[in-house]
Amino acid sequence: MVTAYDPTNNRIEARGPIRPSSESLTHGMVYDQSNDIRVILHVHSPDIWLAAARLSLPVTAASVAYGTPAMTLEVERLFRETDVREQGIFSMGGHEDGIVAFGKTADEAGSCLTRALSLCLDKN
Ligand SMILES: [Zn+2]
Structure with a gap:
C-alpha cells in the first residue's frame, strides 16, 4: 500500500509485501487533483492509445x-490546460499503449x- 509520494524527490513510501508500481507517482498526482477522484485504472490498450488524437x-x-517526476508535472498540466477532468481519461504519449482513467467509483472510471474503446471500434 502506498502511503505517501513525493514527486519532487522521486520518492514513494509504501508498506506490505509487494513493491509499489513505478507508476505510483503518476497515480498520486491524479488523486491530488480532486477529492472526488477515488479510483484510477491504468491499462495498456493499443486501440485507445493509437486513436487518442482522433x-x-x-x-x-x-x-x-x-514513472518519472516529469510525468507528474505532465499530469498536472493536463488538469490545468485540458478537459481531462470532464473526460476522465488520458493517454500517456511517452508510454506505448498507456491509458489512465479515473473517477469517483470503479464503475465511473x-x-x-x-x-x-467502443468509439475506437466504431470508427475502425
Ligand atoms: Zn503502464
Missing part, C-alpha cells in the same frame, strides 16, 4: 516517460475506458 483525448508529452 478521440480528442488529452495526451501527455511523448518525450516524458512513465471503467465507463470512461469502455466508452473510449
Whole structure:
C-alpha cells in the first residue's frame, strides 16, 4: 500500500509485501487533483492509445516517460490546460499503449475506458 509520494524527490513510501508500481507517482498526482477522484485504472490498450488524437483525448508529452517526476508535472498540466477532468481519461504519449482513467467509483472510471474503446471500434 502506498502511503505517501513525493514527486519532487522521486520518492514513494509504501508498506506490505509487494513493491509499489513505478507508476505510483503518476497515480498520486491524479488523486491530488480532486477529492472526488477515488479510483484510477491504468491499462495498456493499443486501440485507445493509437486513436487518442482522433478521440480528442488529452495526451501527455511523448518525450516524458512513465514513472518519472516529469510525468507528474505532465499530469498536472493536463488538469490545468485540458478537459481531462470532464473526460476522465488520458493517454500517456511517452508510454506505448498507456491509458489512465479515473473517477469517483470503479464503475465511473471503467465507463470512461469502455466508452473510449467502443468509439475506437466504431470508427475502425
Ligand atoms: Zn503502464
